[in-house]
Amino acid sequence: MSTALKDMIRNPTDAEFSLVERYAGFAPDGRRERLFEAFAATGLPHRRLENWRWSDFKAAVRDLPGYRENAFPDPLAVEGVPELYLSPGRLGEPRSVPGLTIRTLPDPMAVQGAEDMPLGALAAALAGGGGLPSVVVVEVTGPEPARLHMLFEGRHAFHAARVVVLLRSGTELDLTESHVGGAHFSTSLIEFKLEAGAKLRRTVYQRGGAGEAVAITAQIEQQAGAETVQTVLSFGAKACRIETRLVHQQTGSKATLNAAYLAGDGFHADITTHVRHGARACVTRQATKGAVLDGGRGVFQGKFHVPKNAGQQTDASMQHNALLLEDGAEVFAKPELEIHADDVQCAHGNTSGALDANQLFYMRQRGIPLETARALLTEAFIAEALEEAGPAEAALRAEAGAWLAR
DSSP: OHHHHHHHSSSOOHHHHHHHHHHHTSOOOHHHHHHHHHHHTTOSOOTTSGGGTTOOHHHHOSOOOOOOOOOOOOSSOOTTSOEEEEOSSOEEOOSOOTTEEEEEESSOOOOTTGGGOHHHHHHHHHOOBTTBOSEEEEEEOOSSOEEEEEEEOOSEEEEEEEEEEEEOTTOEEEEEEEEOOOEEEEEEEEEEEEOTTOEEEEEEEEOOOTTOEEEEEEEEEEOTTOEEEEEEEEOOBSEEEEEEEEEEOSTTOEEEEEEEEEEOTTOEEEEEEEEEEOSSSOEEEEEEEEEEOTTOEEEEEEEEEEOTTTTTTOEEEEEEEEEEOSTTOEEEEEEEEEEOOSSOEEEEEEEEEOOOHHHHHHHHHTTOOHHHHHHHHHHHHHHGGGTTOGGGHHHHHHHHHHHHTO
């Protein structure tokens, strides 16, 4: 089996050979096999794949050496909020959480659409082993809004994790996630299933080292009247992709997908989203802001897919705005609307440029140093993308402000 899978990967790298060896260490399982095959069909994504042409993981992850980077501090942990801790060698579960049930599964589950997200499929295929579960299931059942914090970290060559979050009808969850690095290559798959009227607030903080590759893939399925509000703050890594794939399955579903990325020299931050309006009268709002320094790269790819019949009365808006703070900064953007219905309101916008010279001049005239003025203007620019983060907004803005003030 290992030889056959290696043969599926064109020009495999040492890292891909290592991933095949890790897969071969699991007991035979048809579901795990299909998941790994979904990854092996492309191998580590590379620039010759259209959806990955600006995020070349094959080039970034040539091997999987032992890694000794420390994880970054976690700014979203709050005393009194239950924490689910996921690392390469340990799973830490909160003892008792009102309104939440957390359980683990030793064997993998199938993933719908695994072939469309190779690094998500890889996470599902290689999660578990060494006494760790293949899947962590979080179920929200209580009548009161629930809170949960998830921390992903660990000093290791490779880290794979999979979490499934079930929100039963009418429930609410305020979820914070911190992905703070430490692994040479980490990939996680988080799946959300929202039943009718359920509400999810998801806030994601990501920070990685200059030698790390990070993939965070989310699948969200929403039934009638369900609502997701998502906020992401990414500082990137050597290669970093935060991908969200959301499906409006029933009428009246709503989604807000906001993100901000800040990429310095040698760092890469990719925000990719795919939203399918698979039911009538659903709403999507998306705002992404980015700021990039010399030697950094920002990527935005967003797509709304509106089918001919099911997608009627869609209301969707997508905006991406980026600042190139220095010469040598790179920003690549591909906003897409694929609309087959004729009764819709859909719009998208995309801009990139430098800070306003007049605003800088105005602040300099009032005695504000140039670097301070640049930091203040950039922080104000990205603040819009963080406004829906709820209790975590202040922590996200503080992290962004500290980065900009360096």
